[in-house]
Amino acid sequence: MNRYGEVAINAVRSILNGEDEHPLIAWKRAASEAFGEGTWAQRKGCPKNAFLGLCEEGLVQGxxxxxxxxxxxxxxxxxxxxxxxxxxxxxxELSRDKLGLWRAIMRENEMSHNSQMDVVLALWNKQLIISK
Known part of the structure; x- marks a missing residue:
């Protein structure tokens, strides 16, 4: 699991533990701890918005x-x-194949992922995704 996956897991844990209530605040805190406050990696939007999008849809446990x-x-x-x-x-089986998962989403488009799949796979593999 890469660091953005760890940030997602830590953000969920902070909400489940009652340390944070809002997913954005939980993400910002976890990303600051992982990368340092104000760094480019801490502010990176793609993994953060993938996380917030899953939360928005009620797909993340707690x-x-x-x-x-x-x-x-x-x-x-x-x-x-x-x-x-x-x-x-x-x-x-795609839970063990980040690139395969991304290619299945992009189909013919040759765009590279920008850590969104790290967030998804970390939450999925830690069983923090709610199946609807």
Whole structure:
């Protein structure tokens, strides 16, 4: 699991432990601890918005559905994360193949992932995703 996956896990844990209530605050705290306050890696939007998108849809254990994704450009990362969850439900073997999962989402598009799949796979593999 890479560091963005760890940030996602730690953000959920802080909410489950009652340390934080809002997913964005939990993410910011966990990312600051992992990367340092104010660093580019701490502020990186793609993994954060994938996490917030899953939370927004009520797909993360212990986090109620709500309005957590603020910027309209952030919706694509939410979409990638949701698509990944749907793929994993039907093809759980992709939980061990980050690149294969990303390629299944992108189909013909040659775009590289930007840590969104690290967040999805960390939550999935730690059984913190709610199957609806």
């Amino acid at each position: 986090i109620p559905a709500g309005n957590y994704v603020k910027k309209s450009g952030s919706w694509k990362n939410k979409g990638y994360a949701i698509q990944a969850i749907e793929l994993l439900k039907g093809r759980p």
